[in-house]
Structures are given as C-alpha cells and as structure tokens.
Amino acid sequence: MNKTPISTLGEFGLIRHLTENIELKNTSSKYGIGDDCAVLEYSDDKQVLITTDLLLEGVHFDLTYVPLKHLGYKAVMVNLSDIYAMNGTPRQITISLGISKRFDVEDLEELYAGMRLACESHHVDIVGGDTTSSYTGLTISITAIGDTPKGKAVYRNGANETDLICVSGNLGAAYMGLQLLEREKSVFMGENNAQPDFAGKEYLLERQLKPEARGDIIRRLSEAGIQPTAMMDISDGLSSELIHICKQSDKGCRIYEEHIPLDYQTAVMAEELNMNVTTCALNGGEDYELLFTVPLTDHEKIAAMKDIRLIGHITKPELGCMLITRDGNEMELKAQGWQALTE
C-alpha cells in the first residue's frame, strides 16, 4: 500500500482531500466545511453558527511561559473570534479537556477561571463538554455556537471587484510577543537567576497571551449600517487569510505596505530582532483581528471609523494577490502563515 506523508498535502490540502465530495443532506445544514463556521438553520429569522478548535500542548501552547488562566482565556477567544468573523454573536461554548496526571485541581481552577472570564466578558454560556485523562499533554477542544439574523452571515467567498479591504486593530504584535517569550524562555526554565526582560514590551505580551475577539467591531459595523461582503479573522496571518478570501471569491487583491496597521512596540521589537516588520504583520498570525471587504460606496463610513484601517482593494482574479511595497514595487503575497501540520 502506498504511504503518502501528510506534509505533501499540508493542513489545508489534507482537509480538502479528506472532505471532498461531502454533500450536505439535511435541510438544516446550510454551509459546511470551508469557512470560519458552519451555518445551520432552524428557523426563518436566524442562522446558527458552529466552530471548533483543537489546542494541543507543545503544538499550540507552551506551559513553560503561558499561565493557565491566560491559556483558558485565549482558548475561548479564538473560538469566539470565528463566530464574529461570520458576522455572528457567540452564545454558547462546550469545553473538552484531556488532563495529564501532573495537573491538580488548582491548575484546572486557573484554566477554568480564564475560560469563564472570557465567556463572561462576551456574554457566552458554558453549556457542556467532556473531561478525561490524558497520558500525554494538556488537550483543549472548544466548540462555539452563535447566531446571526438570516441573510447577515458573512462568508469568505463574497468579495467583489473594487471592494475595499479593511483590517481592525494592528498586526504582528502577537507574533512579536511569541518571539519575546521564546527568547526569555530560558529564564522561565530556571537556567539562570535573571528575571525575564519585558520592560516596555507589555503590549506585545498581552497580544500573544490575552487576545481579544473583536465583537466590538462587529457591533460598530452593524450600527454604522455596514454589511461586509467577505470576512475572516486573522489567525494564520494577513497573507494567508487574504489569499483565502481571494481564492474563495475568485478575485485578486492589491494591498499597500504603508497602510498595514502596526503598533510602535511591534516595530521596535522587529528591529531589535532584526526582522522585517511587514513580514511579521503579513505572516505572524494569532492577532485575531478581523479582515473584511466592504463595497466601495462604504468608503466614507469606513474611513470615519476608529480602529479600522483600509489597506487595499479587490481586483480581477488574473491580477493575483499583490502587495505594493513602500517603494512602489509589486510583490505577490504568499501564504507563509503558521501551518501547524507542516512545521
């Protein structure tokens, strides 16, 4: 029998391969694999959104420097972010945990405290889950359920030519926070007596350890009467997500390096690490900001909104996905995002 290494397909290729030809047969199944959430319909006025994430110790988090309370908070947030990315409101989550013997009750109280805090701040109910022992590391699987008025769900495939491309917040800071934690890891591991040096870098740590799903952006867009044509949350990196939107919408795009939103600390840290800050913003991932497109006619409304940046526009598909650099060159965007399966 042939043996094909998984790395030949990559994460997205593997999922495509395993799920090809899956047809939806139930009338309540409106949209399946391929977006931030599945979309189900149980009534005439609302659609139900479902998303799930699996987090494994050693792959997605390192307990050497991630406090359990922060881990719990983030594990919930990344799921809520997927509900918002469909223009929905998160309502419920289920929490499954695989726990190894080195954890005690107090550890789990910390983890749960972070989860409950995240739920409370977004008005989400914990309605179920599963708890079991693990012979290896900590395993966290969360499923989030939300809803959106019928007709309001925003998919990845709705971008139109000339649509404006928008990003909330700023990019690259979570990745810089991760670099910083990795650099100081030896200190956490007790290899010397020094204290980790985070002075002036608190924002980067917060972006990595305590990301905030952008429900506020969803509410403000709704209040401003703006219905995005396509939307995703930025978990793998701007490049990767933009390519998803363009591919699924059968379009191309042009974004401008000078318009990519960066925090000052991100730029300072990139310089310190001798990294290109634009590359960090494009490929860093884990920012959990929203990437979305709106019709050109919404230009004034968007331009007036705080914390949302216009970074480019959608084009014909044959023009590809392009970054216009500060010096006016065109570079093709590549999906170098964080692919857990190919690392």
Add this chain to the structure above:
Amino acid sequence: MNKTPISTLGEFGLIRHLTENIELKNTSSKYGIGDDCAVLEYSDDKQVLITTDLLLEGVHFDLTYVPLKHLGYKAVMVNLSDIYAMNGTPRQITISLGISKRFDVEDLEELYAGMRLACESHHVDIVGGDTTSSYTGLTISITAIGDTPKGKAVYRNGANETDLICVSGNLGAAYMGLQLLEREKSVFMGENNAQPDFAGKEYLLERQLKPEARGDIIRRLSEAGIQPTAMMDISDGLSSELIHICKQSDKGCRIYEEHIPLDYQTAVMAEELNMNVTTCALNGGEDYELLFTVPLTDHEKIAAMKDIRLIGHITKPELGCMLITRDGNEMELKAQGWQALTE
C-alpha cells in the same frame, strides 16, 4: 498553595467542581451541563441538541488492535448515541483531529472512511472541524448537533415513582470484546507467530469495535407513541447510568438480575475469563444501548416491542438503587463504571 490531586474528586466530581454556579444567560440556552446533550432553542417548534466527546490514544483506544476505520466509525457513533439519548435526531457533526507524524494520508483516509460511513448510515452531515499536528498520540474531538420537536427532549431527571426501567439490546458484550482484544494483544504485537483466536467471538468484537447508536429504538418508541420520562445511553455501564438517572430524578430503583439482557457469547466469554457476567453487564460500559424509563401505563406497549427489555422500576429515593439477585437478595448498585480520570 494547596495542591489537590484530581483523583480525590474523580471525573464527575471534577466537572461539578469546575462548573458550579455557571448560570445560563442567553435566551437560546435552555439546558447546560449535566445531561447527554446541551439543549438550545432557536425557534418555536424545535430544540437543538449539542454534545461533544474527546477521544485520546492510549486512554480511549489502542491502535495496536483497533483498525482506524473502526475507530472513526465508533468515534462518530458515541456522539450520535448522545443525541438519540435525548430523544433527538442527529443532523451534523464537526471533526477535530490531532495527528502525529507516524500517520500518513492513507491512515487518515481509513479513519475518515469510517467516520463517513457512520454519518451516511445515520443521515448526518460533516459540516466542519479542525486538523492539526500532535506531538503525541492521535486525538479525536467530535461535536454532534441534532434536533427534536419542542417538548420532546428527554432528560435524565424526569423519572417518576413506579416508572418502568427499560434497556435496549443487550449488555456487557462490548466489555467482553475489549477483554478478548486485550488477551490477544500480544499476538497483534507480533510477539509470537500465532493468529489471534476470535473463533465464535465475532459478536463480542463487533460490539467493541463497531457499536451502533440506537436511532432505531428512538424511531420505534415514537411510532409506538411512547415518550420516555428519562433516558441516557449506556457508555459507562448500567449501574453508573441508573444511578445518574435516580440521583438527577431524586428517586431510587429496583432492577432484577434475571431480567438484565445478555447475549449468549457474553456469558460464555465471562465464564471463560472466570468473571461474573452480571458484573460485566452492570459495569462494563461502551454498549451504547439506551436506558430509559416509561410510565407504568406503557407496560403493554413496551412488552410488545422487540429488542427492548424491562429490567425493573423506579422507587422512592429512600429505598436506594438496588439490584435484586437471582436468589432474591438485595444489593446496592455501585457506580464502578469506567472513569477515565481515576484509573
């Protein structure tokens, strides 16, 4: 800081501890933690059921002797079983996988083939999931979504005094199948040249490796006009599940050893292993049969139904949960079910 080992609380105690005082705040959250499924409501005529299960290699399955296709099938079935146990119809699942490097694409095709087969035979759509690498063993997290007409969901807490206690199929066979596989494990591991000896034991293997969620029972109860007052699926063992129903209904029960349904092969295998077959049926688990209670007035209807056995009745709480042995003795039922956290 105090360190409390998790084993002091056990699985159910830990969940109770971590989730105490959780209030449901969203109007769509109808029932949270504490039953086979959470119950959500998005319309006037239907309720939505959600359940999730986390399966970890080494804890829940042993790939030495479990073929990946069977594992995929079973992983789906255990979730569908939880939907049926609420008197619902499963409609969708999401599948999250953590995959270690020793798996190749063909392995995952096998796993997925089993999952898709289970979904097809129960008319369930695969609508989403998450796929990532794992540094350790295979991790499978499935969430199932189903629905039931409003007012038809059956909880664990609805049993009334004098209700009849019913069980579908037969019990203990899955546990005997596991014992058999464990006994022959050395053969699978290549420690000698013999073939595993399963002759005449095929049914036990099937019950362990390819359990079938009892959607047929749910349909037949509905056709017969029977609405159970309380229901659970038997995953941890009859004793454990009966105690759940009695505790949550604030009742007691009496069940009769002679009425517990057993297959002939289960009895033969128990004898071969020098085990008490009743103990296996009470505590074995993984049968995925349905345990339910019905009003006394349904006695004739139930008695006429194939593949459903009346095993006892519900009593006042102060009478406890009792087994009446073949020789007429009363023994208190104990939850010796398979508790993954305390092993």
